[in-house]
Structure formats: structure tokens, C-alpha cells
Amino acid sequence: MGSKNIAERVEINAGDRPVKEINQDIRSQVQAGNPILVSNTMSRHNLGVGLPASADILFEGSVGYYCGGLNDGARIHVTRDCGWGVGEAMATGHITVDGYAGMSAGASMLGGTIHVRGNAGPRCGVAMKGGDIIVEGAIGYLSGFMAHSGRIIALGGTDDAAGDSLWGGEVWVDGPIGSLGVDSKIIEPDPPEVESVEKLLAQHGLDGPDRDWKKIVSAQRLWHFESRDARAWLMI
Amino acid sequence: MCGIAGRILEQPGLIGVDLVALMQAQAHRGSDSTGFALYGEPRQNSYVVRGVASDRRALDQTLDGFLQTLRAHDSDLIEDPSWDDTTQRHVSLRMIIGELDVRTWLAEADLQEGLEIQSVGRSLEIVKDLGISQDVSLKHNITDFVGSHGIANARMATESRVSPTASHPFWARPFPDIAIVHNGQLTNYFGLKARLQRQGYTFLTENDSELIAVWISDQLSRGLTLEEALHSSVGELDGVFTYIISTLTQIGMAKDRWAIKPLAVFAHEQEMATATEEQAVRKLYTGEVPISNLDGPGYSTTWDVLPAGRA
Numbered sequence A: 001m002g003s004k005n006i007a008e009r010v011e012i013n014a015g016d017r018p019v020k021e022i023n024q025d026i027r028s029q030v031q032a033g034n035p036i037l038v039s040n041t042m043s044r045h046n047l048g049v050g051l052p053a054s055a056d057i058l059f060e061g062s063v064g065y066y067c068g069g070l071n072d073g074a075r076i077h078v079t080r081d082c083g084w085g086v087g088e089a090m091a092t093g094h095i096t097v098d099g100y101a102g103m104s105a106g107a108s109m110l111g112g113t114i115h116v117r118g119n120a121g122p123r124c125g126v127a128m129k130g131g132d133i134i135v136e137g138a139i140g141y142l143s144g145f146m147a148h149s150g151r152i153i154a155l156g157g158t159d160d161a162a163g164d165s166l167w168g169g170e171v172w173v174d175g176p177i178g179s180l181g182v183d184s185k186i187i188e189p190d191p192p193e194v195e196s197v198e199k200l201l202a203q204h205g206l207d208g209p210d211r212d213w214k215k216i217v218s219a220q221r222l223w224h225f226e227s228r229d230a231r232a233w234l235m236i
Numbered sequence B: 001m002c003g004i005a006g007r008i009l010e011q012p013g014l015i016g017v018d019l020v021a022l023m024q025a026q027a028h029r030g031s032d033s034t035g036f037a038l039y040g041e042p043r044q045n046s047y048v049v050r051g052v053a054s055d056r057r058a059l060d061q062t063l064d065g066f067l068q069t070l071r072a073h074d075s076d077l078i079e080d081p082s083w084d085d086t087t088q089r090h091v092s093l094r095m096i097i098g099e100l101d102v103r104t105w106l107a108e109a110d111l112q113e114g115l116e117i118q119s120v121g122r123s124l125e126i127v128k129d130l131g132i133s134q135d136v137s138l139k140h141n142i143t144d145f146v147g148s149h150g151i152a153n154a155r156m157a158t159e160s161r162v163s164p165t166a167s168h169p170f171w172a173r174p175f176p177d178i179a180i181v182h183n184g185q186l187t188n189y190f191g192l193k194a195r196l197q198r199q200g201y202t203f204l205t206e207n208d209s210e211l212i213a214v215w216i217s218d219q220l221s222r223g224l225t226l227e228e229a230l231h232s233s234v235g236e237l238d239g240v241f242t243y244i245i246s247t248l249t250q251i252g253m254a255k256d257r258w259a260i261k262p263l264a265v266f267a268h269e270q271e272m273a274t275a276t277e278e279q280a281v282r283k284l285y286t287g288e289v290p291i292s293n294l295d296g297p298g299y300s301t302t303w304d305v306l307p308a309g310r311a
Helices: A019-031 A191-203 A227-233 B015-024 B056-072 B102-109 B133-140 B189-198 B208-221 B226-236
Strands: A010-013 A036-039 A056-059 A072-078 A092-097 A113-116 A132-135 A151-154 A170-173 A184-187 A214-218 B003-013 B033-039 B046-053 B091-098 B115-121 B124-130 B147-155 B179-186 B239-246 B250-255 B264-268 B271-275 B300-304
Touching (some): A132 A191, A151 A191, B003 B015, B003 B179, B003 B250, B003 B300, B015 B147, B015 B271, B046 B056, B046 B124, B056 B091, B056 B115, B102 B115, B124 B133, B147 B179, B179 B208, B208 B226, B208 B239, B226 B300, B250 B271
Parallel strands (some): A010 A036, A056 A072, A092 A113, A132 A151
Antiparallel strands (some): A184 A214, B003 B147, B033 B147, B046 B115, B179 B239, B239 B250, B250 B300
């Protein structure tokens, strides 16, 4: 994925400054049409939230909770790890995480793409409504929990309870599945679907040899939940 | 939601400074009250007692009562007691007492009206009060404290009252030197508490965190290692929780099987810093040190405190 090199970017130092001030600086530079480098990120929360399509921003370091949340088209790159909820509720745009993506990556996202080069934590793609999450490593416990739509693509397998309570979303897995979650099942994907996933991966430089795809979808029993069936769903 | 933290220094030093910084960075997670469990140089033939007297005007009687109970158990004050010099009604007390059987003495000392004993240990001192980290630190000189390790909590009360007694950390009554901080709620509190009460344990509060501390200590007293007790707590305790427990020689953590309460840690050789939020740990390490997020379900682990001079 093309990205401006560091020398072309306007640097904004995060450090101990109030998050509001950092985000105001980011917005000013976005309005001026400048690509941005945020340095000294210190795992701060809520950095680069609600940015428009013209934004191109590189976070050099680890960020805290909700980085790139409510993204409205921005291209965002984090060079290390993310805390809870990277890209939460994003509508469109593209987020790259070079390290670990933390818990609840892409929670409730509506569209766009999150590309994680490392692993993702528990509840990756929880309640997502659209878009794609590509994880080169493994996805954590309960990933895809209650996802309504969209795709999570994990190239390094899953932890336990994969696709738990999926509604309409899809979890594509190459590699070992720790265990399947409640009301999810593995089905054989259709060739056009595989082609679509492979094409997306190729766009991210991840064209690989033939992958052993397992596509996890809802078994649809929870679509018609009745309280008398509660026992079937209780995990306690 | 609460914020918790733990810290082990490579060598004994200003442990309070680091814990205050870790908690100030998490003040937004709970501003009702803040507390610290600090481990100073362990004593040989005495215990340090921390407590709260409910009425400053009756302080003399309270101290008299405390001393009488102590003497009835063939012990005594080793130093003059000290306390905060504010005008607040509650008084935070620190007392050094001689050798005694902690459990039998406490059974009587806990009956005294107007005094709540909040920690007893060779080393452990629990200091907790209303307000955010800086407030509590200023009032109790936390940043002057010299020690090897400690844990801390910023509390947002959800299930019991707001008071110095109901805030964290909690002492594992009556086990000297064991303390806990906790982010979460237990759902099988009453059943477990009744079981421990039948075994003779008493509780100062109705806070579920105090229960975890006693439950773990009871397991330790049956010969389990801290690692084993933490691991077993994940199955025995029901609810959502991430807690940190400290002893004279270790700090440990465990989280429930739903894995929703975060904890980030930086551990390098003999030193360790852990906090609910990674950004708090980065207050102590401004470079891009590798911080791990202990995000897995049912995860538990421990870190050792090395005796001074062995680091």
C-alpha cells in the first residue's frame, strides 16, 4: 500500500499534551492538505478520531484506545501496537497496524479495511456491520462475536470461541481454529468468494500459495432465539 | 470500571512515586477514592499496623482501647503511633506493634468501636482515602515511601459505599502482608463469603475484592503456591474481574474467562510495572519499551520480588 515517506510529513508531537489539543493539530494539518506524522504517541487514547477521506496519518509508536475510531475515509498507519477498539465504528477508510491490534479491533465498524500485521486480541470485529479486517497473525478469543456483516480474515488461525454468536458476518481462517464459538459452523466457501478474498489479500501484498480456507458463519439457530432454549446457549 | 496498578523496583526505592504516577495517569478510571499497598523494609520482631479511626475527637480513647487489647495479648506499641494532621473527621493511623498471634489478637481488636484495622504486616502498609491519586498522595506523603514493591487502585464504586474503608487495596484479613486490588465484580460473592465465614474468617467490608484476597490466602495456607491459587481462582470465582494480589515476595494477577478487563505490563529482569491502561505504564518508561497486554481469557501469572541486594 502506497504511503508517503516520513520526510514529506508534518510532524505532530503527542507526548503528555491534552488529547483534544493533539487532535485539533491533526485536524488543522488535514485541512491544510498535509500528510501527518504523529510522534511520541505514548499509547495515548482517542488519537485521530473521526478523520475525513483526505487525511493521511502515520502514528510512529504504540497508540491507546480507539485510534482511528469513527474513521470517515482516512488512511491511518500505526507502526507498533494498538489498544482497545482500533477503528471502532469506522465508516470507511483504511487502517494498518504493524504490531498487535489489542482487544475489540474494528468493533462495530461499518466499512473500510483494517490490516493488522501482527495478532489481534479478543473480540476482534465484535458487532461489525461491514468492511474487512485482515489479520496476518491469529485472532483472539471470541473473535467475530455477534458480527452482523463484513469479513474477518485471519491468516494465522484463531483462539477459542471463534465466530461466537455470529449473526451475518464471516470469519475466514487459514491455520488452526482454537475452537468454534456458540452457534457457529464451518462451511466450504464458493470459488467466487475465495477469489474475492484472495484479491483483497493481493491488494495488501499478501498473495500466497493456495490457502486452506475455513469459512465460519452463523449456524442460524440463534436467529430464532426462544427462552426455552436458553440452556443450549448457557456457557456457565 | 476502576484502574489498578502494580510495581516492583529493581532495588528498594521510592516505590510511592511510581505508584502515584501510575494512578494519576488512570485517575479518569475512578475518582471516588485511591489507595496504595506499599511494601517497606520487612521488620524482624514487630508488625506495622495501618488503620482508620472514625472520630478525631475521640482519638485518645481509641488509642487507649487499642493499647489495652494489645497488652492483653502480651504485646505492646514499639513506637509512638502517628497519624495524619488534617482536620478531617476520620484519622489515618500508623502503629508499630510487638510480636503477637495476629489472628487471635485481631478477633478481639476488631471488636473495638471506632477503629478499623486496614492492614497488618512485617512490611505491608495499606493507605487509602477519598479522592484521586494526587490528593491521597499529598495527604499521606505516599511519594516519600521507600520500599520494594506495591499495588494501587483508583476506584469507581459500583457495588458498595464510598469511604476509606470500602476503597482498595484490601488486606487479606488476617494474613499478614497480603493485599489485593481489583477491577471487576464477582457474581458468586455471597456463597463464597458464607463458606469462608464458616471457616472462621471475618470481613471488614461487603466488598467482593476483600473476599478474593481472603480466598487466595486461604488457598496459600493450604499449601498451594501463588501460581496455583491464582490459576484455580479463575474457575472458582464467577464474574468479570482482573485483580492483582501482592505478598512479601511476589505480585500476581488473574483474569476471568470472559477476558474483558484489561491489564498491560512491562517486565524486564527484576523490575515490573503493570496497569489497566498501557498509557499509564508509559509514564514510567518514556521510550518505546515492549509492553505486553495480558488479554487472554482465564490468564494468570506472577512476578517475583527479589530481596534487597540480590538484584
